[in-house]
Amino acid sequence: MPQKIVTANWKMNLTLPEANTLISEVTNILKDEKRNSAEVIFAVPFVYVQYFSSFLKGQPFAIAAQNCSEYEKGAYTGEISAQMLASVGATWVIVGHSERRLYYHETYRIVGEKIQRALEAGLKVIFCCGETLEIRDKNEHFEFVKNQLEGSLAEITAEQMKNIVIAYEPVWAIGTGKNATPEQAQEMHAVIRNYLKQKFGSQIAQDTSILYGGSVNAQNAKTLFACQDVDGGLVGGASLKSREFAEIVKSYN
Ligand code: PGA
Numbered sequence: 001m002p003q004k005i006v007t008a009n010w011k012m013n014l015t016l017p018e019a020n021t022l023i024s025e026v027t028n029i030l031k032d033e034k035r036n037s038a039e040v041i042f043a044v045p046f047v048y049v050q051y052f053s054s055f056l057k058g059q060p061f062a063i064a065a066q067n068c069s070e071y072e073k074g075a076y077t078g079e080i081s082a083q084m085l086a087s088v089g090a091t092w093v094i095v096g097h098s099e100r101r102l103y104y105h106e107t108y109r110i111v112g113e114k115i116q117r118a119l120e121a122g123l124k125v126i127f128c129c130g131e132t133l134e135i136r137d138k139n140e141h142f143e144f145v146k147n148q149l150e151g152s153l154a155e156i157t158a159e160q161m162k163n164i165v166i167a168y169e170p171v172w173a174i175g176t177g178k179n180a181t182p183e184q185a186q187e188m189h190a191v192i193r194n195y196l197k198q199k200f201g202s203q204i205a206q207d208t209s210i211l212y213g214g215s216v217n218a219q220n221a222k223t224l225f226a227c228q229d230v231d232g233g234l235v236g237g238a239s240l241k242s243r244e245f246a247e248i249v250k251s252y253n
Pocket of ligand 1: 009173174175177213214215216234237
């Protein structure tokens with residue numbers, strides 16, 4: 001069975017005091033709950049990784065970075081390596097988010113390199129994929145997402161795949177308030193699981209968590225997460241509101 005996972009993706013939002021308030025509120029609400037089965041991860045800006053890793057020590061919440069360098073180390077001014085992130089307490093990293101692909105021109109190859117560096121550093125990876133509206137309108141979305149997967153996972157072994165989670169995030173649903181329907185999410189997740197089965201075998205396919213992302217909120221989380229092949233969510237906008245995000249996590253109670 002795949003682990004159920006709900007990840008907050010704060011993106012480039014929140015000052016440290018604001019972030020502190022938010023994370024304190026969320027963790028307070030959730031700690032009074034009977035512990036549900038979903039793993040909760042906060043993907044925070046680089047500069048807060050160490051702070052919140054210490055803050056959450058001993059609590060059942062994990063810290064992710066939102067990106068890492070494709071290089072191990074060296075003269076790459078301004079970059080942050082996967083090893084650095086691991087050394088300050090991150091246990092996860094998001095790789096290949098559509099905003100990185102679009103604004104920072106990350107190719108399949110670069111995304112694949114980042115996955116390798118992250119795994120070498122002992123981080124677990126949330127690997128994002130998803131099509132634009134233009135591609136969906138041409139009915140090429142299944143092919144496109146399979147190419148994205150193959151483009152960056154080609155060199156990945158079945159053993160490595162145990163530390164990778166897939167997040168399907170249709171670009172047209174991100175930050176638009178227009179989420180994929182449960183049917184649209186389910187059919188793409190099934191295609192992704194089938195890809196994993198062909199490439200890595202049934203066991204890996206069955207055990208890999210496939211998250212949905214794109215305008216997840218407290219209203220739609222329950223029906224999206226109820227889909228057979230949806231194992232949780234990657235939540236942007238709604239993760240910036242403590243009650244709302246806690247409600248989304250509680251969809252698994
Ligand atoms: P959203 O973002 O929930 O604001 O649509 C999701 C994401 O980009 O991870």
